Amino acid sequence: MATTPTDAPKPKVNRIGLQVIDYRGGKTTLCAGCGHNAISERIIDAMYEMGIKPEGVAKFSGIGCSSKTPAYFMNRSHSFNSVHGRMPSVATGALMANKRLLGIGVTGDGDTVSIGAGQFVHLMRRNLPIIYVIEDNGCYGLTKGQFSATADLGSTLKSGVINDLPPVDTCMLAIQLGATMVGRSFSGDKKQLHAMLKAALAHKGTVMLDVISPCVTFNDHEGSTKSYKYVLEHEERLHEVDFVPSFENISVEYDPGTAFDVTMHDGSRLRLRKLEEDYNPTDKIQAMTRLMEAHVNGEVLTGVFYINSKAPNFLDMLNITDQPLATLPESVVRPSREVLEKCMEELR
Amino acid sequence: MATIDVVPQESSGHLGRKRVVNDMSIQVATVNGSGSQSSNSVLLRSIFQMGVPVSGKNLFPSNIAGLPTWFTIRANKDGYIARKKEIDLLIAMNAETAQDDVKSLAPGASVLYDEPLALDRVRDDLVFYSVPYDKLVAPVCPEAKLRKLVKNMIYVGVAAHLLDIDMNEVEKALRRQFAKKVKAANLNLAAVKAGYDYAASNLIKRDPFVIARMDKTQGKIIIDGNSAAALGCMFAGCTVVTWYPITPSSSLVETLIEYMKEHRIGPDGKATFAIVQAEDELAAVGMVIGAAWAGARSMTATAGPGISLMAEFTGLAYYVEIPAVIWDIQRVGPSTGLPTRTSQGDVLFTAFLGHGDTKHILLFPSSPEECFTLAHDAFDLAEQFQTPVFVMSDLDLGMNNWMTDPFTYPDKPINRGKVLTKEDLEKVGNFARYKDIDGDGIPYRTLPGTDHPAAAYFARGSGHNEKGQYSERPDDFERNLERINKKFETARSFVPRPEVVSAGKSKIGIIAFGTTHWAITECRDQLRNEHKLETDYLRLKSYPFTHEVHDFIEQHDRLYVVEQNRDGQMATLLKLDIKPELTPRLRSICHIHGLPIDARSVTDELMMMESE
Numbered sequence: 001m002a003t004t005p006t007d008a009p010k011p012k013v014n015r016i017g018l019q020v021i022d023y024r025g026g027k028t029t030l031c032a033g034c035g036h037n038a039i040s041e042r043i044i045d046a047m048y049e050m051g052i053k054p055e056g057v058a059k060f061s062g063i064g065c066s067s068k069t070p071a072y073f074m075n076r077s078h079s080f081n082s083v084h085g086r087m088p089s090v091a092t093g094a095l096m097a098n099k100r101l102l103g104i105g106v107t108g109d110g111d112t113v114s115i116g117a118g119q120f121v122h123l124m125r126r127n128l129p130i131i132y133v134i135e136d137n138g139c140y141g142l143t144k145g146q147f148s149a150t151a152d153l154g155s156t157l158k159s160g161v162i163n164d165l166p167p168v169d170t171c172m173l174a175i176q177l178g179a180t181m182v183g184r185s186f187s188g189d190k191k192q193l194h195a196m197l198k199a200a201l202a203h204k205g206t207v208m209l210d211v212i213s214p215c216v217t218f219n220d221h222e223g224s225t226k227s228y229k230y231v232l233e234h235e236e237r238l239h240e241v242d243f244v245p246s247f248e249n250i251s252v253e254y255d256p257g258t259a260f261d262v263t264m265h266d267g268s269r270l271r272l273r274k275l276e277e278d279y280n281p282t283d284k285i286q287a288m289t290r291l292m293e294a295h296v297n298g299e300v301l302t303g304v305f306y307i308n309s310k311a312p313n314f315l316d317m318l319n320i321t322d323q324p325l326a327t328l329p330e331s332v333v334r335p336s337r338e339v340l341e342k343c344m345e346e347l348r
Numbered sequence: 349m350a351t352i353d354v355v356p357q358e359s360s361g362h363l364g365r366k367r368v369v370n371d372m373s374i375q376v377a378t379v380n381g382s383g384s385q386s387s388n389s390v391l392l393r394s395i396f397q398m399g400v401p402v403s404g405k406n407l408f409p410s411n412i413a414g415l416p417t418w419f420t421i422r423a424n425k426d427g428y429i430a431r432k433k434e435i436d437l438l439i440a441m442n443a444e445t446a447q448d449d450v451k452s453l454a455p456g457a458s459v460l461y462d463e464p465l466a467l468d469r470v471r472d473d474l475v476f477y478s479v480p481y482d483k484l485v486a487p488v489c490p491e492a493k494l495r496k497l498v499k500n501m502i503y504v505g506v507a508a509h510l511l512d513i514d515m516n517e518v519e520k521a522l523r524r525q526f527a528k529k530v531k532a533a534n535l536n537l538a539a540v541k542a543g544y545d546y547a548a549s550n551l552i553k554r555d556p557f558v559i560a561r562m563d564k565t566q567g568k569i570i571i572d573g574n575s576a577a578a579l580g581c582m583f584a585g586c587t588v589v590t591w592y593p594i595t596p597s598s599s600l601v602e603t604l605i606e607y608m609k610e611h612r613i614g615p616d617g618k619a620t621f622a623i624v625q626a627e628d629e630l631a632a633v634g635m636v637i638g639a640a641w642a643g644a645r646s647m648t649a650t651a652g653p654g655i656s657l658m659a660e661f662t663g664l665a666y667y668v669e670i671p672a673v674i675w676d677i678q679r680v681g682p683s684t685g686l687p688t689r690t691s692q693g694d695v696l697f698t699a700f701l702g703h704g705d706t707k708h709i710l711l712f713p714s715s716p717e718e719c720f721t722l723a724h725d726a727f728d729l730a731e732q733f734q735t736p737v738f739v740m741s742d743l744d745l746g747m748n749n750w751m752t753d754p755f756t757y758p759d760k761p762i763n764r765g766k767v768l769t770k771e772d773l774e775k776v777g778n779f780a781r782y783k784d785i786d787g788d789g790i791p792y793r794t795l796p797g798t799d800h801p802a803a804a805y806f807a808r809g810s811g812h813n814e815k816g817q818y819s820e821r822p823d824d825f826e827r828n829l830e831r832i833n834k835k836f837e838t839a840r841s842f843v844p845r846p847e848v849v850s851a852g853k854s855k856i857g858i859i860a861f862g863t864t865h866w867a868i869t870e871c872r873d874q875l876r877n878e879h880k881l882e883t884d885y886l887r888l889k890s891y892p893f894t895h896e897v898h899d900f901i902e903q904h905d906r907l908y909v910v911e912q913n914r915d916g917q918m919a920t921l922l923k924l925d926i927k928p929e930l931t932p933r934l935r936s937i938c939h940i941h942g943l944p945i946d947a948r949s950v951t952d953e954l955m956m957m958e959s960e
Contacts, residue, residue, distance in 0.1 A: 056797060078805065082637075093639035097587070333762075
C-alpha cells in the first residue's frame with residue numbers, strides 16, 4: 001500500500017478498500033477459549049485478505065454452538081440461522097436463487113453427522129459451490145456435553161462414560177460423495193486453517209472443511225480425543241499448506257518433487273509442500289487409504305486430502321441464466337399471452 | 349336422473365325403456381398397467397367432441413401393474429361432473445373383480461364383458477353383452493405380446509356402437525392420443541373398428557343409454573388440476589421449484605418441468621428457473637425457504653406425508669417471515685393411508701402446521717381453472733405477507749380429467765411485496781427487518797446480495813427483536829408474535845373471497861370447498877327438484893376466513909359444512925373463528941371412503957338431518 005504524508009496514519013485496507021473491522025461481527029457469547037471463536041477469526045482474516053465484498057456473502061448455519069458463530073463475524077453479510085441439521089437445503093435454495101452469492105455454511109458435528117446426515121450427504125453429492133465448515137468437537141455443547149457421532153472409540157466424557165460406537169469420518173464421506181475440496185484442520189493451527197480457508201474462497205464447488213475445535217467446557221479433559229492436548233500430541237500434517245491468491249503476482253520457485261501445486265478456478269494457486277512422499281491430493285483412492293491408515297494409527301491427520309478443480313458444480317449443471325433468479329423481472333418470468341393461447345389450444 | 353325408471357326386460361330390446369340421452373356413467377374395470385388408460389381417454393374425448401359435458405375419474409391402486417383399477421366416465425347433459433354413485437354401463441375386463449363388479453350394480457344396469465367370464469350367469473336383472481375379445485384381437489394384432497394392450501381398444505369400438513358415438517370422433521380422439529405414433533394409432537384403430545363391427549353384427553341394443561350430439565363443450569378444454577397448477581405457477585413467475593416425488597403431487601412438478609423447458613428458456617439458451625428433485629420433503633421445503641429468503645418465487649408440491657415432514661421448516665418460515673408456496677395434493681391419511689385415493693383431510697393440520705403459535709394462509713381450488721388462478725394468488729400472498737401459503741388441492745382435482753373453460757391470461761402484475769433495494773436503503777439510511785412501519789403488521793425485507801452496508805440482517809428461528817437481533821426479552825417476544833398475528837388479520841382482506849349463491853330467502857346454508865363443490869351444485873338441484881328445499885351456498889376459497897363467511901353464517905339458521913374427511917375439519921376451523929353462540933348452527937356432513945364425494949350421498953344425509 002502506498003502511503004501519503006498526512007497527519008494521521010491511514011487505516012490499513014484490503015484490495016477493495018475495506019478495513020478488517022468491516023468484516024467483524026457481534027461479540028461472541030461462546031465460552032472463553034472455545035475453538036469456534038478462533039475459527040471465526042480465521043474466517044474474518046481470510047475474507048479480508050481475499051478482498052471479498054461482505055455484501056456479496058451469505059452465511060448459513062443450523063443449530064448448536066457452532067451454528068451461533070455466523071453472528072460473530074461479518075455483520076455486513078446476510079445470514080440465515082436455520083433449523084437443526086437442515087442448513088444444507090436452505091443454502092442450496094438460496095444459492096440457486098442468487099448464484100452470485102458466495103455461500104459459507106458453519107455447522108457442528110451434531111448438526112452435520114447426526115440429525116443432519118441426510119442433508120449433508122446430498123449437499124456433498126451436488127457439489128454446490130459453498131464453503132462448508134464443521135466445527136468438530138465430538139460432543140453436544142449446548143445440551144451439556146453428550147457424545148456426538150464424531151467422538152472416537154474409547155474417548156471418554158467428563159463423567160467417565162466411554163464412547164463405544166465408531167466415529168463417522170466426515171472427510172471420507174465427503175470425498176466418497178462428491179465434494180471437490182476436502183480437508184481437515186485444527187482451530188489451534190492458525191497458519192494451516194488460514195491458508196485452507198483462503199483456498200476455499202477460490203474454489204468453485206463444495207469445500208468441506210472439518211475443523212477440530214475443542215470444547216473447553218465439556219470435552220477438553222484427559223481421556224478425550226478432541227481436547228487441545230490430544231490434538232496437539234497426535235496431529236499429523238499431510239503437507240504444509242500455502243496459498244497464493246490470483247491477485248498477488250508472487251512467483252515462488254519450488255522443486256516439483258517437493259510440492260504439489262493446484263491451480264484454482266480463479267487462477268490462484270494452492271501449494272501443498274510435501275511432508276509425505278508421493279501424496280497426490282487429486283487421487284480419491286489414495287486419500288481414502290491414507291485416512292483409513294490415520295484411524296488405525298490413532299493420528300489426527302490434517303491437510304487438504306482431496307481437490308478437484310475440474311468437476312462441474314451444481315449451479316453450472318442447472319444451466320441457470322446469468323442474472324440471479326431472485327431478481328428476474330416479470331417480463332422474463334411470465335411467458336406471453338400467445339404462449340398461454342398455444343397451451344390452451346393443445347388441450348382443446 | 350340418477351335411477352332408471354323402467355325395469356328392463358332381457359328379451360324385449362330397448363323399445364321397452366325410455367331412451368336416456370346424454371346422462372350416464374360408464375365404469376371400465378381393468379388391471380393397472382394394461383394400457384386401458386389410452387382406451388378410456390379415447391372414449392372420454394369422443395364424448396367430449398360430440399359436445400356432451402363429460403368427466404373422467406380414475407380409481408387406481410398404489411401399484412405398478414397387475415392390481416384392479418376402475419375408470420369412471422360420466423356424461424351429463426346438465427353439466428354435472430361430480431362422481432355419480434350408480435354405474436349405468438360396466439365394461440368388465442378384469443376377471444379378478446368381475447363378479448364383485450357385477451354384484452355391486454343397481455338393477456337395470458348393463459354389462460359389457462369378456463365372453464369367457466360368463467358374467468350373465470351372475471344376475472338376471474341386468475343387461476349383458478358378451479364380446480369374444482381374444483378372437484377379435486388376434487386378426488388385427490399379429491404380434492402376440494401387444495394383444496394385451498390392443499385388446500382394450502376393442503371395448504371402445506363396442507361401446508361406441510352401443511352408445512351411438514360417432515366413429516369419426518373416435519378416430520379423431522384416437523389419432524390425438526397417439527399423436528406421434530402413426531403405427532400404433534393404426535393398430536389401435538383397427539381394434540376399435542373390429543369391436544364396432546362385431547357389435548354392429550352381433551349385439552342387439554337392449555339398454556336405454558345413448559350419446560347424442562350437443563354443443564355444450566364448444567371452446568372448452570380438458571385438463572387435470574395438476575397440469576393446470578403447473579401452468580398457473582409458470583405464468584405466476586415461479587423461479588425455483590423443489591420436490592420429492594409423492595402421489596398424487598408428482599405430476600404437478602413433472603408437467604411443470606415440461607412447460608418450463610418449453611417456455612422459460614431465455615434467448616441465451618439458459619433457464620429462467622431451477623427445478624431440483626430433493627432427497628426428501630424436509631430438504632424440498634428447506635430449499636424453497638432458502639430460495640425465497642434470497643428472493644426467488646419458490647414452491648414445492650407434496651401430499652399429506654410430505655406435509656408432516658414439512659412441519660419444522662414451515663414453522664421456521666412463519667416465524668422468520670419467509671414466503672413459500674406449498675401445494676398439498678391431498679390424499680387419504682392418516683399415515684400412508686390410501687395413497688391413490690382422494691380426501692380433504694389435511695385442512696386442520698396444515699392450518700396450524702408447526703409447533704408454538706402458528707397459522708397459515710390456505711387456498712382451496714375447486715377446479716383446474718382455480719388451480720391456475722390461485723397459483724398466482726398464492727405467490728403474491730406469500731410474498732406480500734412474507735409467509736408460507738398452502739394451496740389445498742386433492743387427488744380428485746389434481747389427477748383426474750376435468751372439462752373447463754380455457755384459462756385467461758393473468759391481468760394482475762406480479763406483486764413481490766415489501767422488498768427494499770439498494771436505492772431504497774440509500775434514501776432511508778437503515779432498516780429494521782421486523783419493524784411494523786405501515787401498521788399492517790408486514791415488515792420490510794432486504795435480499796442477500798443487496799449492495800448496501802445496511803442491507804444485511806440475521807434471519808433466525810430463535811427469539812429476536814425488531815432488528816432481527818437475538819433476544820430473550822419477554823416484551824420483544826410478545827410484540828413480535830402479536831405483530832405476526834396482525835399480518836394474519838390483515839390477510840383477511842386480501843385472500844380470495846368466497847363464492848356465495850344466495851337468494852336471501854332460505855334459512856339453510858351449505859358450506860363447502862375444493863372438489864366437494866361439484867357434488868354440492870348437483871345436490872342443491874336434487875334438493876330443489878326432489879324435496880322442494882331451497883338452499884343457499886357458500887364456497888370457501890381461503891383461510892383466514894373473510895367477512896363474507898361470518899355474514900353467511902349469521903344469515904342462516906342451519907349450516908351444513910360438507911367435506912371429505914372424518915372429523916369435520918373445516919367445520920372445526922370455522923367454529924374457532926365465529927362467535928361462540930353461532931357454533932351450534934354448524935352441522936357436518938363428512939365422507940371418508942376415498943372416492944370423490946357424490947351428490948346423492950350428500951342429499952340423502954342432509955335430508956335425514958333436516959328431518960331430525
